[in-house]
Amino acid sequence: MDRRRMIQPPLVDSTACLCRVDAGLKTVAGAKKYVPGARLCLQPDIKASIHPTRSKPARGESSRNQSPLLPGLPDDLAIACLIRVPRVEHRKLRLVCKRWYRLLAGNFFYTLRKSIGIAEEWIYLIKRDREGKISWHAFDPVYQLWQSLPPVPKEYSEALGFGCAVLSGCHLYLFGGKDPLKGSMRRVIFYSARTNKWHRAPDMLRRRHFFGSCVINNCLYVAGGENEGVHRSLRSAEVYDPNKNRWSFISDMSTAMVPFIGVVYEGKWFLKGLGSHRQVLSEVYQPENDSWYSVYDGMVAGWKNPSASLNGHLYALECKDGCKLRVYDETTDSWSKHIDSKIHLGNSRALEAASLVPLNGKLCIIRNNMSISLVDVTKSNDAGGASAEHLWETLAGKGQFRTLVTNLWSSLAGRNRLKSHIVHCQVLQA
Known part of the structure; x- marks a missing residue:
């Protein structure tokens, strides 16, 4: 097989800000292990929304007991799939489950889209x-x-x-x-x-x-x-x-x-x-x-x-x-x-x-x-x-x-x- 056809865009931006990584993501939780040179976020957290929102629930079980983002796939590969979904469908993705909502509500998801040139x-x-x-x-x-x-x-x-x-x-x-x-x-x-x-x-x-x-x-x-x-x-x-x-x-x-x-x-x-x-x-x-x-x-x-x-x-x-x-x-x-x-x-x-x-x-x-x-x-x-x-x-x-x-x-x-x-x-x- 031609090796050039096997080259894919990077799954993770090595310079991405990791401050918004969901700790519940199985392989992303150890992001430092497979994202060399990743930096901490130097910017302040985003300000509170004008519109009232529900308070964040306390984190319960450990991340290893949570179900995967996509059944049968490690979370890093699941993220590689989800970031390629067209922007017009992102509102629907947020409604699938809490983990998908948290993923799409953070900077990490959109930093990856921008890094591989698919931001819209x-x-x-x-x-x-x-x-x-x-x-x-x-x-x-x-x-x-x-x-x-x-x-x-x-x-x-x-x-x-x-x-x-x-x-x-x-x-x-x-x-x-x-x-x-x-x-x-x-x-x-x-x-x-x-x-x-x-x-x-x-x-x-x-x-x-x-x-x-x-x-x-x-x-x-x-x-x-x-x-x-x-x-x-x-x-x-x-x-x-x-x-x-x-x-x-x-x-x-x-x-x-x-x-x-x-x-x-x-x-x-x-x-x-x-x-x-x-x-x-x-x-x-x-x-x-x-x-x-x-x-x-x-x-x-x-x-x-x-x-x-x-x-x-x-x-x-x-x-x-x-x-x-x-x-x-x-x-x-x-x-x-x-x-x-x-x-x-x-x-x-x-x-x-x-x-x-x-x-x-x-x-x-x-x-x-x-x-x-x-x-x-x-x-x-x-x-x-x-x-x-x-x-x-x-x-x-x-x-x-x-x-x-x-x-x-x-x-x-x-x-x-x-x-x-x-x-x-x-x-x-x-």
């Missing part, structure tokens, strides 16, 4: 309906199915101007914003794609809404915005480090600003917004030396929202329906390059492109009617103008949209489908 990315949409209510939904691009999610906690059910970002690839954070009754907030919560639950995180240092935010080196940066206090527009900025589980101030911005667009490009954070006198301002932040400075080059001058950076290139949408992309050319300091689908949908609010995010190495365009398109920008340099439309792919289009989520959409937006719009869009991996 889903799209998460946060929408506001015509009554101002916030809801959210997840889309599986592999099976092209919409997934139900636990409700957004009540403090964000009607909030305005709050931030949204992803840390560690699987934690979606909501932070700040303006409560209709209580005003500006410091609140921070996050959803874990691994546990499918909401959790609390430390509050920000300043109350703010309609601010800018970004993630650099897995740290969450927040700057500017508004506060209902004496100084309405803010110059202050802060950063959250999940490893230290705390917020810290960074240098203030050059001028107070309410950002309306931001992006991380070449390791720098670019922001564009309105100053105290409603003038357009542009600033860039460099984390290396903790400094801000104004910028007025061709990139900022022609910069539009939504925008995203991927593989060292900066992209922005050219038209309202997002069927044409612009590419920033650093050599000419201009937005002269274009990637056109050649099929334009229209200028209605429902068809307006609300977000542009990277997904599985491609750019994903999400519109207010929940239609989704993918653009393979990696091949754009090889495609001429006439064939550029072949780079585009529809994941959830007009026809698919009707068949997949007609009932869901009707219940969300009622008869008038044009009143709902997407507030935030992120990609989580698990």
